[in-house]
Amino acid sequence: MSVQQIPIEQPLLEVRNLKKYFPVTNSLGKVTGHVQAVNDVSFNMKKGETYGLVGESGCGKSTTGRTVLRLIEPTEGETIYKGENIYQLKGRKLMDMRRELQMVFQDPYSSLNPRKRIGHILEETLKIHRIGSKQERMDRVMDMLNKVGFQSEQYFRYPHEFSGGQRQRIGIARALMVDPSLIICDEPVSALDVSIQSQVLNLLEEIQDEFNLAYLFVSHDLSVVRHIADRIGVMYLGQMVEEAPTDELFAQPLHPYTKALLSAVPLPNPMIKRERITLKGEVPSPINPPSGCVFHTRCPHATEICKKNVPVKRNVAPNHAVACHLYE
Amino acid sequence: METKLLEVKNLKTHFNTERGRVTAVDGVFFTVHAGETVGVVGESGCGKSVTAESILRLLDEKSTEYEGEILYKGKNLLTSTINEMQAVRGNDISMIFQDPMSSLNPVYTVGNQIVESIMLHQNVNKKEAYEKAIEMLRLTGIPSPEKRIHEYPHELSGGMRQRVMIAMALSCQPKLLIADEPTTALDVTTQSQILDLINELKVKFNMGTVMITHDLGVVAEVCTKVVVMYLGQVIEESDVRSLFSSPYHPYTDGLLKSIPQLTGDRSKKLHVIEGKVPTLHQVPKGCRFAPRCAFANEKCHDEMPELVQADTSRKVRCWHYKEIFQAGEESPYVSAADSY
Ligand SMILES: Nc1ncnc2c1ncn2[C@@H]1O[C@H](COP(=O)(O)OP(=O)(O)OP(=O)(O)O)[C@@H](O)[C@H]1O
Ligand SMILES: Nc1ncnc2c1ncn2[C@@H]1O[C@H](COP(=O)(O)OP(=O)(O)O)[C@@H](O)[C@H]1O
Ligand code: SF4
Ligand code: SF4
Ligand SMILES: [Mg+2]
Ligand SMILES: [Mg+2]
Numbered sequence: 001m002s003v004q005q006i007p008i009e010q011p012l013l014e015v016r017n018l019k020k021y022f023p024v025t026n027s028l029g030k031v032t033g034h035v036q037a038v039n040d041v042s043f044n045m046k047k048g049e050t051y052g053l054v055g056e057s058g059c060g061k062s063t064t065g066r067t068v069l070r071l072i073e074p075t076e077g078e079t080i081y082k083g084e085n086i087y088q089l090k091g092r093k094l095m096d097m098r099r100e101l102q103m104v105f106q107d108p109y110s111s112l113n114p115r116k117r118i119g120h121i122l123e124e125t126l127k128i129h130r131i132g133s134k135q136e137r138m139d140r141v142m143d144m145l146n147k148v149g150f151q152s153e154q155y156f157r158y159p160h161e162f163s164g165g166q167r168q169r170i171g172i173a174r175a176l177m178v179d180p181s182l183i184i185c186d187e188p189v190s191a192l193d194v195s196i197q198s199q200v201l202n203l204l205e206e207i208q209d210e211f212n213l214a215y216l217f218v219s220h221d222l223s224v225v226r227h228i229a230d231r232i233g234v235m236y237l238g239q240m241v242e243e244a245p246t247d248e249l250f251a252q253p254l255h256p257y258t259k260a261l262l263s264a265v266p267l268p269n270p271m272i273k274r275e276r277i278t279l280k281g282e283v284p285s286p287i288n289p290p291s292g293c294v295f296h297t298r299c300p301h302a303t304e305i306c307k308k309n310v311p312v313k314r315n316v317a318p319n320h321a322v323a324c325h326l327y328e
Numbered sequence: 329m330e331t332k333l334l335e336v337k338n339l340k341t342h343f344n345t346e347r348g349r350v351t352a353v354d355g356v357f358f359t360v361h362a363g364e365t366v367g368v369v370g371e372s373g374c375g376k377s378v379t380a381e382s383i384l385r386l387l388d389e390k391s392t393e394y395e396g397e398i399l400y401k402g403k404n405l406l407t408s409t410i411n412e413m414q415a416v417r418g419n420d421i422s423m424i425f426q427d428p429m430s431s432l433n434p435v436y437t438v439g440n441q442i443v444e445s446i447m448l449h450q451n452v453n454k455k456e457a458y459e460k461a462i463e464m465l466r467l468t469g470i471p472s473p474e475k476r477i478h479e480y481p482h483e484l485s486g487g488m489r490q491r492v493m494i495a496m497a498l499s500c501q502p503k504l505l506i507a508d509e510p511t512t513a514l515d516v517t518t519q520s521q522i523l524d525l526i527n528e529l530k531v532k533f534n535m536g537t538v539m540i541t542h543d544l545g546v547v548a549e550v551c552t553k554v555v556v557m558y559l560g561q562v563i564e565e566s567d568v569r570s571l572f573s574s575p576y577h578p579y580t581d582g583l584l585k586s587i588p589q590l591t592g593d594r595s596k597k598l599h600v601i602e603g604k605v606p607t608l609h610q611v612p613k614g615c616r617f618a619p620r621c622a623f624a625n626e627k628c629h630d631e632m633p634e635l636v637q638a639d640t641s642r643k644v645r646c647w648h649y650k651e652i653f654q655a656g657e658e659s660p661y662v663s664a665a666d667s668y
Contacts, residue, residue, distance in 0.1 A: 056515035163604055193371040193542065198586035198598035205597075220515065223545075227588035227598070250590070264520040266545030267590055270568045278524060279517045281471075282485055 011044035011080075012214050013068070013182060018042065018077035020060075020067050024287055033287045037063040039238035039294075040077075042313075045182065048208065050215040052229030052246070054222060054261070056283065059235040061218045065184045068216065069101050099129050102175035106187035108167035112159040118145070118170055119155035125177045140177065148173045148203060165196030169203060176207060182214040189224060201228060222265050226250060231319070234258045237294040238286055240313065244320040254322045256299045293325065301326060333401065333504050333536040334360040334383070334421075340395035341375075341382045350608040352378045354560040356396075357635055357643070358553075360504060360536040365527075367547040367568070368540045370557035371583075373605065376540045379557075380508050383538075384423055385413050400504070418449045422497035426509035428489040432481040438465075438492045439477030442499055449500045464495040468525055487518035494525065501533055508540045523550055544587060548572060553641075556580050559605060559616040562635055565643040576644040576653055579617045615647065623652050 018041045021034040038060045045051045053061045067074050070086055078085045086097050105111040112121055122141045126132055132140060142152050148169040159167055168188060175183050185204070189197040205228065207213065219225050225232060225246075232249050234242045234257065242255040253259045260277040267274065279298050284290055290297050296306040305325055313323040341353040353375040360366050368376050381387050383398055385405065398405040400416060408416070417423075425431050433441060442461035446452065452460065458477075465473035468491040481489055490510060497505060507526065511519035527550060530537050539551055547554050547568065554571050556564040556579070564577040575581045585599035603620040606612060614631050618624040627647055635645040646652075 056517065165604075194544075195371060195583060195586050195601040196604075198588075199600050201588070202598055202600060222516070223588040223590050226590060227594055246594075260517060262590075264516040265590055266516075266519075266523070266543065266549040268544040268548050268572065268584070268587055269589075269591070270548040270572050272591065276520055276524075278520055282487060282518075 012047045012049075014044040014078075014080040015064075015068060016042050016078045016080065018064065018067060018079065019075045020063050020072065021075045035286050036238050036289055037286060038067060038074075039289070041235070041238075041240050043233050043240065043243060045214050045216065047181070048212045048214055049231065050208070050217050050229045052225035052232040053216065053218045053235060054220065054225050054232060055235035056220060056261075058283065058286065060238040060286075061220075061235055062186050064235070065103070065186050065216055065218050069103055069184055070097070071103070095129065099178045100181045101184070102178065102180040102182070103184045103186065104168070104171045104175050104188045106190050108164050108171055108191060109159075111171055112167055112174075114159050117156050117158060118150075118162075121159070121170065122174055122177055125174060129178055131178065144173045144177060147176075147207070149199075163196070165192050165199055168192060168200050172200070172203060172207070176211065179211070180213065182216065184216045184218070186218045187220070188217075190219065190221065197224070204228065222262065234261065237283060237289050239294055239323065241295065241324070242322045243313075244317075248317075248320055254316065254320070254327060255295075255324050256301050256326075257295050293323075330362040330364070330534075332359060333362055334538075335397070335399040336379070336383065337399065338396040339379065339382060339398060341378050341387070342393040342395075343387075344391045344393070347609065351611070352560055352608060353382060354611075355635065355645075356555075356557070356560075356562050358555045358562065358565060360538060362503065362536050363530065363534045364553065365530060365537040365539055365551045367551035367554035368538060368557065369542060369544060369547055369554060371542060371605065374557040375560040376542075376557060377508055380423065380506050380538065380540055383506060384417055384421060386423075418445065418500050418502070420502055421504045421506065422500065422502040423506040423508065424490075424493045424497045424510050426512050428486070428493040429481060431493060432489060434481055437478050437480055438484070442477075442492070442496050445496050446499050460499060461495070464499045465492070467498075467529070468492075468495045469521065470495075486514055487521065490514060490518075490522055491525070494522070494529075498529055498533070502535065504536045504538070505530070506538045506540070509542070510539075511546065512541070512543070519546075526550070544572075544584065556583070559611065560608070561616060561645060562643075563617065563645045565635070567641040570642060574653070576638055576642065576649045577617075577646050578621050578623055578652060615645075617646075623648055 018038055020038040021036050023031045024033045024035060026032050041064055053064060055061055066072050068079050074087060078087065081097060089097050119141050122144060123137050126137045126140065141155065145152060145154060189200050192200060208215065217225060217229055229246050231245050233240045234255065236257050242258045253262050260279045263274060263277045281298050284297055292308045293306040293311050296302040311323045311325045313321050315321045316327050336356055336358050339353055339356040340351060342349055342351045356379050358366055368379065370376055382394060394406045405416065439461055442464065443457045446457040446460050462473045462477060465476060470476050470488060470491050511522050514522060541547060551568050554566060554568055555562045558579050564580050575584060582599060582601040586601060588598060601620055612618055614629045615633055618628040633645050633647045635643050638644045638649065
């Protein structure tokens with residue numbers, strides 16, 4: 001694949017000042033405001049790396065993922081892939097980008113067409129990208145089925161004949177069919193039971209090594225992200241408030257929101273009793289996010305300056321960035 | 329220990345379906361005392377909700393048959409009359425559900441619904457019920473409850489709705505609360521608020537609580553005792569600490585090892601329990617876990633083990649737990665705690 005020519009040091013993908021606003025309309029269809037779903041998010045990803053995006057429901061994780069794939073167009077900002085802004089790609093190059101950046105969805109039930117056989121679902125992506133002869137495509141599908149733990153006979157089965165975990169493995173196989181360099185995994189194990197979840201996580205790790213894949217791993221489950229991610233970005237109300245390598249983020253979270261978030265996760269270990277930081281109130285509306293620091297309405301450390309000035313994301317250590325006035 | 333509130337003894341719940349009779353719950357045992365929180369855990373479909381619904385007899389009785397005993401303060405609810413059950417629901421035992429939207433009526437204000445529930449169960453007039461409703465909403469941490477009480481369920485966030493549900497469930501000061509995945513649909517920070525709330529109210533009213541969840545973290549955090557279910561049966565019952573540090577049943581052990589941890593070594597590969605849970609139409613005749621169990625022998629495949637007392641605070645349903653446990657490797661949880 002041409003992807004492999006990118007030198008290691010260079011990021012595989014660079015997201016710069018990404019914004020996505022969705023219009024809010026009243027009953028007459030008049031635009032009355034905007035949901036600021038993603039608000040000035042920047043990060044980059046290296047080849048073969050897993051980047052975790054965490055945060056609570058509605059904070060903009062999925063919208064970020066979908067905009068990076070150009071499933072939706074951004075309001076502002078760029079995503080640089082192989083030196084080009086993907087939002088300006090056309091024709092052949094756009095097709096290449098679509099092939100190299102793939103996605104695995106949360107819901108293994110609705111993301112597979114119920115009327116198509118599994119084999120055909122997998123073959124379809126090859127057809128779209130006009131890869132291989134009929135026989136070659138068939139062989140490749142069989143290969144991939146085996147790779148994700150199925151027997152060749154299962155080629156002819158329909159999605160409803162599979163369990164949730166199996167369907168999720170099929171979703172992964174589908175993404176892998178066209179040799180992607182990056183897969184956006186949007187809550188890929190959230191709908192699964194723990195024993196099934198571990199199968200799927202292990203599979204994701206195995207194929208990552210084999211195909212040198214990068215994952216943008218979106219999840220609200222911090223234990224899962226801790227297990228799989230190399231680096232993590234924490235989002236709150238459309239913004240990225242902290243970014244650090246996984247071990248560092250868990251050992252030394254800096255942003256007051258990250259601290260509260262990590263402390264709120266119940267530990268499956270009754271021997272450990274931690275101090276829980278309970279946040280007051282609720283996440284404000286993304287239509288009218290608070291002035292200054294978006295977290296100031298709930299932050300235990302907020303001061304006057306937090307209400308007025310937007311904190312800028314800055315590095316406090318190599319690879320560890322935080323957007324908070326406490327660290328300026 | 330305090331007064332025994334609820335005792336579930338060998339509960340079986342059968343459904344008559346088009347595809348024949350299925351037994352969704354087939355051997356559930358546990359006891360809840362006042363002021364105690366008992367966790368019920370297990371994977372999707374293992375019978376947690378059916379157990380809860382059986383206790384309150386919420387299932388359609390035309391197609392459901394029960395066996396065993398559900399003793400509430402010594403009286404068997406399974407043989408109680410409809411009127412007796414009506415009196416128990418809401419007055420003595422309340423339930424909250426995973427999805428508050430499904431149990432709140434969208435066309436009435438939250439105030440209306442709480443007031444109605446209070447008036448149904450308590451001898452108070454409308455004005456008193458109304459004041460009580462506001463008080464309950466305040467107790468659950470809803471800001472300006474006198475305003476919120478006039479809002480409709482869809483105007484509230486998920487966390488707020490769950491608080492309203494709790495206010496409603498607790499407005500009659502039940503002795504026993506059954507919470508079926510009360511925080512599964514919520515974010516962790518909201519979950520932590522709601523768990524704190526349930527804990528607080530439990531202490532305040534000396535309530536017994538059954539906490540149904542698939543999240544072992546929630547169990548570790550709020551429960552004193554826990555029962556683990558697999559395919560309709562309780563396969564292990566234990567005090568919380570022992571369960572996490574040294575599970576007896578191979579399924580419990582596998583389950584604990586397959587969850588990613590928030591502390592300790594994260595480079596280890598996750599454990600996978602091979603195979604999958606059989607359907608209710610093909611329940612194994614011996615031990616239900618035998619097709620997936622690394623320790624299964626012929627006896628396991630042929631004969632179903634009973635839930636037996638393993639030591640003072642623990643019960644287990646496994647033929648070989650003693651040998652397995654003695655030979656056993658260390659649980660990951662002990663080491664995680666040590667390294668913390
Ligand atoms: N009314 C019914 N008729 C027939 N089968 C049923 C009925 N209700 C539940 N079941 C079956 O009983 C089993 C137990 O279901 P239950 O809802 O108690 O699972 P659960 O442990 O609560 O799972 P979850 O974690 O997904 O909520 C399942 O196999 C389910 O399909
Ligand atoms: N197509 C859409 N139209 C309008 N609002 C949207 C749309 N998609 C997402 N949103 C809003 O954008 C915000 C971020 O959503 P999302 O990215 O799905 O969050 P997450 O994945 O972190 O839960 C939410 O407020 C959500 O309601
Ligand atoms: S900038 Fe202020 S309000 Fe925002 S997180 Fe930091 S201390 Fe809290
Ligand atoms: S009875 Fe046998 S099959 Fe069942 S859990 Fe014990 S060892 Fe495994
Ligand atoms: Mg999402
Ligand atoms: Mg349930």
